[in-house]
Amino acid sequence: MRAPDLSTTIAGIRMKNPLTVGSGTYGHHGVFGQFYPVETMGALVTKTIRSHRWPGNPPPRVHEVPSGLHSSVGIPCNDWDYFVAHDVPILKGLKVPIIQSVIGRTEDEYVEIVRRCSELGIFAGIELNLSCPNTKQGGVDFGYDPEASFHLVKRARDATKLPLIAKLAPDYSLLSRVAKSVEAAGADAISLVNAPRAMCIDYRTRKPIIGNRVGALSGTAIKPMAVYMVWEVYRAVRVPIFGMGGVTDYRDVIEFMAAGARAVAFGTINYVDPMALPRALEDLTTYLQENGIEDVNELVGAAHDDRDELLIPAENRLESEVPV
Amino acid sequence: MRAPDLSTTIAGIRMKNPLTVGSGTYGHHGVFGQFYPVETMGALVTKTIRSHRWPGNPPPRVHEVPSGLHSSVGIPCNDWDYFVAHDVPILKGLKVPIIQSVIGRTEDEYVEIVRRCSELGIFAGIELNLSCPNTKQGGVDFGYDPEASFHLVKRARDATKLPLIAKLAPDYSLLSRVAKSVEAAGADAISLVNAPRAMCIDYRTRKPIIGNRVGALSGTAIKPMAVYMVWEVYRAVRVPIFGMGGVTDYRDVIEFMAAGARAVAFGTINYVDPMALPRALEDLTTYLQENGIEDVNELVGAAHDDRDELLIPAENRLESEVPV
Amino acid sequence: MEQVFASVVFNRHLTGDYWLLEAEAPALAASLLPGQFVNVRIEGSAAPYLRRPFSVYRVSRDRRRLQIAYKVMGEGTGLMTSSIRENGRCDLIGPLGHGFSLPANAKRIAVVGRGIGIAALPTLADEAASRGIEVHAFLSARTRPNLVALDIFAEYAFPVVTHTDEARANALVTDALAALAQKVRFDAFYVCGSNRLARAVHALAQKQNVPAEIAMEQHMACGFGDCHGCVIAVNLRPSRGEKAFKEVCHYGPVFQTWEVVDASA
Amino acid sequence: MEQVFASVVFNRHLTGDYWLLEAEAPALAASLLPGQFVNVRIEGSAAPYLRRPFSVYRVSRDRRRLQIAYKVMGEGTGLMTSSIRENGRCDLIGPLGHGFSLPANAKRIAVVGRGIGIAALPTLADEAASRGIEVHAFLSARTRPNLVALDIFAEYAFPVVTHTDEARANALVTDALAALAQKVRFDAFYVCGSNRLARAVHALAQKQNVPAEIAMEQHMACGFGDCHGCVIAVNLRPSRGEKAFKEVCHYGPVFQTWEVVDASA
C-alpha cells in the first residue's frame, strides 16, 4: 500500500505533516530539539514574545490538578535586542516553518511586534495571541471582544504580508462571533484553544495557590471543551484551524481533525511526555494506512455530517454581523 | 469548643448548612434519599422541569472522560399533570427547602412554568436554568446573552414572589455582564456553573460519541474553571452565589466558599460517590472546629484579599452597562 | 439498594479473558434477584471516574457472598484486576435494576447467552433449579475459554449447547434452540449479550407465543436512576409504533424482547 | 539530558518515611553531576498528571545505576511505592539542572541538610571523597529514622553531626557547624532542605568569606526548562538590589546562597 500523504497547507504555510506545538510549550530558552529533531514536526510555533522585557508572573506558577495543569507563567520575555542576538540565529538554523507568536498590551504594541517580526524575514507566519486584557476597553481580553479583535487583526493585517493566525481562548457566548471577526479582518487561520482561565484555592489557607491568583487550565481536562470549540468554529468560518487543548496522542489528533482542525498542536503534554509528538506522527501514519486513507486532509471535518447544515443558526453567520 | 454554626441564608432561603445538590444530579424518578435522608442537606435543588413533555436526547447519553463525565441527557420531562400527580406529593413530604429548577424554550414558556411552580406553594425558591438556546435570538443560550437574560429574569421576576435564582453556564467573555444583568433584573441569587458544552469524537468512526453530538462536561475536570468563575462573579455582583462544578469533598466546598459561594452544590459526584455530601458535611464541621471558625459564612469570599479592590475593571461594574 | 464496602474474598483469573471477584456483602447478596447488577467503584485511583456495572454472577448458598465475572476490556476492568485485592475492600452499590422473571408454572426454560452476556445467566439458573425448573443453556463466545459458567450449568446437569466463532463462524447457537423447540416446550426464553441472538430468540418466542426476556447493557453514569444517562429506545406496545426512552438501570436491565428488538431501528 | 525507560533494580522502603528506588540507566548515570536531578513519570496511571522531580541520591560505582531516595508525601510518591516494581521500568528524564561545584583546591567542605534535602548531598560527598576532600555533614530531620544517608557518610568515615526535632526542637544543626568553623577552615558550604538552615549557612559563609551553595526546590511542570513554571526570585548581585525570576530546573537547582537568601523578601 502507498504511504499516506501527511502534508498539508494551512494559511499558505506548507507543513510536511499536520503536527505542531502550542506556543510556549516547546523550546528551552532558545534551544529546540532536546528530545527529537524539531524538523519532525510540520511547523514550529514559538513561545509568545512581546516588544519589551517582561519578568512574568510571581511564583508559584504551576500547580497540578486532576488530568491537567494549572499555571500562570505570565509570558516572561527578554527584550527585542536579546531576541535578535540570541534567538534569531538559532531559529534561522531550523529547517522547519516557524510561526512566531506575539502579544501586546495595546493595539500599537501588537502592531509593533508584528512589524518587527515580519522584517526579520525568517518566519513562515505570525500568530497573534489574543489573550491579553485590553486595558483601554474595560480589561476584557482582545480575543473576547469581537470588535477589539477585529480592529486588532485588521491593523496587524496591514502591518505584515506574512500569514496571520489569530489565537483564541476558550469561550462560549462570543466564540463564533470573534472567529468571524478575525476572519473578516483578514486572519488567514484561527488557532484554538488557548488555556482557559482557572483558579485553585488552598483549602488550608483559603487563598489562591498560584502567585498570580488567576491562572490557566491546560491538558487533558480541557480536551472535550476544546474539541467542541473547534467543531463550532469550523461551522462558523472558512479559514483553516490549528486545533489544540489536551492533545496527548494520535487519537486526539484525529479527534481534533475530525472536529475541523487542519493542523493540531501538542501543548502541556510536551512537559510530561516529550516524545508524544513523534510517537503520534508514527501512530497517525499507521492509522491512515490501516484505514485506507491516502491523504491526511481527508480527516478534516469528518465529524460533521454535512458542513452546510450548520448547527449554529444562520443569523450568526451573516457577514453583516461582523463588526466593521 | 462550641459547635460551629453551619446555617446560612441565601436568597432569603434559610439553609441549615450550605450544602445542596446540582439540579439533575440527585433524585431518582421522584424518589429522594436513596442513600441518606434528603434532610441532611441545606436545600434540595430538583431536576429542571419544562412546561411540557419532552423525551430528552437520543442515546448514548453518557461517556466517561478523564476526571469527568461527558453527557447529554437533554432534560427529559414528564408533562405537568404527571408532575403534579406524581412528584408534588413526594416533594411535599420532604422536610427541606426545595428549589425547583425550570427551563423553557421561549420567554413565555419560562414564565409559564415559573408561574405554575409558584402557585403550587411548596417551593422555597425557583432556579432558572438559563442554558437553553434562545431560538428567537439566533440560538445563543439565554444565559450567554446579557440582554436576553435580563429580559427573561425580569419577566420571571414579575411572575413570582419566590426567591429567584439564575443559573449560568461557564463563559468567559460575557459572564460578569450576564451576572450583572440578572442581578439588575431582580434575581436574588446566581447559581454557577452549569456544565459547559463539550464534544468527544470516536477516533475510529470519526463521529461524535454522544447521541446529541454536542454534550456537556462535568465533574472534577471543570473545577478550576468553575472556581475561577465564582471568584469573578463574586467581584461583579452583590447577590449571593450557589457555587458548583466538580465538587467532590469538603475541601472543594471550602474552595468554592472562599472563592465567593455562599452555598455549594454537589453534582456529578452524586453518581459516583453518593455519600459524598453527608461525608463532606461532617468533614466541614471538623474543619471549622479545628480552625476555630464559628460561623461557616466566614468562609465566603475568604480568597479575596479585598473585595473592593476588584480585579475586573470598574467600567464593567457600572449599572449603566446593564442592558435595560 | 445500598452502598456497601464489601470485603474481598478473592479476585482472580477465571477463564479466557475473564476474572472472578468474590466479595462478602450480605446486605446485597441476601436480597439480590436473578439478573440484577451491582455498580463497582475502583477505589484508590482518580481514574476511572465512573463506576462500572456488572451482573451478579453468583450468590453463595448462605447468601452472604456474591461473585462478579468480568471481562477485561479497558481501563476500568484492567485496574480492577490489579487494585481489588484479597482481604481488601470493594465499593459496591446494589442490587440494582429489575431482573428476570420466571413464569409461575414454568417447567422448562431456555437461556441464551453470548460473551459477557453469559455472566447474567447463572443467578437465573440457580433460581430455576431451586424451583425445579429445567434449564437448557445455549452459550456462545468468540473462543472456547471465553465460555464462562459451563461449570455452573454442569453442577445441575443442565444440558448445554455451545458455540464458538473458531468452530462455526456464521452459525448461531439459537439454531440448535430452534430445532429443539420444535420437539420440547419451553415456557420462557432468556437472552443476553448479542443483538443477533436476541432477534432470533424473539422471533422464536413470538412464533411459539411464550415470553422472552433480554438483559440489556448501556453506558451508565450512576446505575441507580438519578442521571437519566442509560436510556435505550423501547417499544411501548408489542405491536410497535409508539416508542420511548427508558433507563436500563431502572426499568431494566431485563426487558421483554418485544420492548427492545428493533426499537431503535 | 534525555528520556530513559530505566529498568528497575529495586524499589523498597529505606528508613523512616523514605523509599529507595534503584534503576539501571547508564545513559543518565554516566554523565550525572552531583546535585543534578531526574524527573520521574508514574506510568500506567492517568493520575498524577505531571512528573515528579527527585535528586539523584547515589550513582553506582560502575556508573550504570542510579538511586532516588524519596519521601512518601502525597499522591505521586504514594503511587511510586506501589506502581514502580522490581524488573519493571521507570520513565526518567535526566540528568537535569546545574549541580554543586567544588572549589578547585578545596580540602574540607561542610554539607548541611534537612529532611528530604539530605537526599541531594550523597552525590556531592561521593565526588568530594573521590577528590580527597574531607566532608563534614550536619544533618537534621524531624525524627531519627528520617535521617537518611547516615550510612553513606559512614562509608567514608566522614564526621556527621545530627539533629532531630524530637531531641532538641529549637536548636539548629548549624550551631555545631558555626562552632566548628571557628576552629577549622571550610572551603565551601552546601545546604539543602530548610530556609532557616540556609540563612544560617549563608551568614556563616559571608562572615568567613567562603562560597556557599544551596539546592532549591520549586513546583515544576517540565523540569527541563520549557515551561518557565519553576521560577524563584533571585538576587542578580550579592549586594542585592536588582532581582529576577530564574527557573530552578534550568539555572538551579543549585544556586549561590546569596542569590536566593532573602531574595523573595
Ligand SMILES: Cc1cc2nc3c(=O)[nH]c(=O)nc-3n(C[C@H](O)[C@H](O)[C@H](O)COP(=O)(O)OP(=O)(O)OC[C@H]3O[C@@H](n4cnc5c(N)ncnc54)[C@H](O)[C@@H]3O)c2cc1C
Ligand atoms: C447492566 C450491566 C451488566 C453488565 N454485566 C457485566 C458482566 O457481568 N461482566 C462483564 O464483564 N461485563 C458486564 N457489563 C459490561 C461492563 O460494564 C463493561 O465491560 C465495563 O464497564 C468496561 O469497563 P472498562 O473501563 O474496562 O472499559 P472501557 O471501554 O474503557 O470503558 C469506558 C466506559 O464505557 C463503559 N462501558 C464499556 N463497555 C460497556 C458495556 N458493555 N456496557 C456498559 N458500559 C460500558 C464503561 O462503564 C466506561 O464508562 C455489564 C454492563 C451493564 C450495563
Ligand SMILES: Cc1cc2nc3c(=O)[nH]c(=O)nc-3n(C[C@H](O)[C@H](O)[C@H](O)COP(=O)(O)OP(=O)(O)OC[C@H]3O[C@@H](n4cnc5c(N)ncnc54)[C@H](O)[C@@H]3O)c2cc1C
Ligand atoms: C529539584 C528537586 C529535587 C527534589 N529531590 C527530592 C528528593 O531527593 N527526595 C524527595 O523525597 N523529594 C525530593 N523533592 C521533592 C519532591 O519532588 C516532592 O516531594 C514530590 O514531588 C511530592 O509529590 P507527591 O505527589 O507525593 O506530593 P503532592 O504534594 O501530592 O504533589 C502535588 C504537586 O506538588 C509538587 N510538589 C510537592 N512537593 C514539592 C516539593 N517539595 N518540591 C517540588 N514540587 C513539589 C508535586 O511535584 C506535584 O506537582 C525534590 C524536588 C525538587 C524540585
Ligand SMILES: Cc1cc2nc3c(=O)[nH]c(=O)nc-3n(C[C@H](O)[C@H](O)[C@H](O)COP(=O)(O)O)c2cc1C
Ligand atoms: C505553561 C504554559 C505556557 C504557555 N504559554 C503560551 C504562550 O506563551 N502563548 C500562547 O499563545 N499560548 C501559551 N500557552 C497555551 C498553549 O499553547 C495551549 O494553547 C494550551 O495550553 C492548550 O493546549 P494544551 O492543553 O495541549 O496545553 C501556554 C500553556 C502553558 C501550559
Ligand SMILES: Cc1cc2nc3c(=O)[nH]c(=O)nc-3n(C[C@H](O)[C@H](O)[C@H](O)COP(=O)(O)O)c2cc1C
Ligand atoms: C447528567 C447531568 C444532568 C444534569 N441535569 C441538569 C438539569 O436538569 N438542570 C440543571 O440546571 N443542571 C443540570 N446539570 C448540571 C449540574 O447541575 C451542574 O451544574 C454541573 O454538572 C456542574 O457540577 P458538577 O461538575 O459537580 O456536576 C446536569 C449535569 C449532569 C452531569
Ligand code: FES
Ligand atoms: S445510569 Fe444513571 S439513570 Fe441509569
Ligand code: FES
Ligand atoms: S519546570 Fe519547566 S521550566 Fe522549570
